[in-house]
Amino acid sequence: MHPLDTDDFLKGNVMRPVQSAPGLINQIIVRSFMNRREPMTIELVTVDAPLMNGQELPFASGLKVIHTPGHTAGHVVLLWFRQGGVLFGADACGNMFGLSTSPIYEDYSQGLRSLKKISGLTFETACMGHGKPIRENATEKFRRKWGVERTLPA
Numbered sequence: 001m002h003p004l005d006t007d008d009f010l011k012g013n014v015m016r017p018v019q020s021a022p023g024l025i026n027q028i029i030v031r032s033f034m035n036r037r038e039p040m041t042i043e044l045v046t047v048d049a050p051l052m053n054g055q056e057l058p059f060a061s062g063l064k065v066i067h068t069p070g071h072t073a074g075h076v077v078l079l080w081f082r083q084g085g086v087l088f089g090a091d092a093c094g095n096m097f098g099l100s101t102s103p104i105y106e107d108y109s110q111g112l113r114s115l116k117k118i119s120g121l122t123f124e125t126a127c128m129g130h131g132k133p134i135r136e137n138a139t140e141k142f143r144r145k146w147g148v149e150r151t152l153p154a
Contacts, residue, residue, distance in 0.1 A: 001074065002050065002052070002067060002074030002075070003074065004073040005072050005073060005075075006047050006050065010044065010046075010047065016072070016106055018030065018104045018106055019104075019105055019107075020105075021101040021102060021103055021111075025103070026103040026104075030104055051076050052067075053065060053076075054066075057078070060080060061080070061081075063080050064081070066079060068111075068114035068118060069110050069111075069114060070105050070106070070107055070109075070111020070113070070114045070115075071090075071091040071092060071105055071111060072091075072106050073106060075090065075091065077118060079121055083124065083125065085121070085122050085123030085125070085139075086124070087118065087123040087126040087138065089128040090128070091104075091129045092114055092115060092128070093118075093128055094130040094131045095131030095133070096132075099134070101115070115145075115146040118142060122139050123139050124136065126138035126142070
């Protein structure tokens with residue numbers, strides 16, 4: 001876990017203030033998620049080692065940690081260099097109805113900057129936390145979606 005998320009998770013807190021990505025469906029998801037009757041908690045965890053940007057994990061022939069804040073301050077993706085590159089994107093984005101932003105962010109504008117950062121990497125396949133994997137030409141699809149300057153909605 002990245003150190004920017006560690007303190008809250010060690011206390012069992014899983015929700016900090018969030019905002020919806022633009023769009024009606026995202027707003028509905030956020031409202032449904034945030035209006036739960038029971039508070040979201042997790043069992044207290046321990047963190048064996050912090051994940052730092054640029055770090056290469058010593059298993060699976062090396063997974064590179066890339067800090068991609070936005071969904072959370074400490075959000076990370078992992079990049080595996082084999083098989084043409086495989087991105088494990090977690091909640092940086094989704095692919096439920098096509099490649100899109102996640103519905104929920106702590107900082108949406110930071111999330112867009114992180115998506116542009118991800119678009120600068122090279123990977124054939126992308127797996128997200130929600131939706132189907134992109135099995136071919138994933139970098140090209142990311143670059144078409146986020147690889148150019150985008151203006152934020154007003």
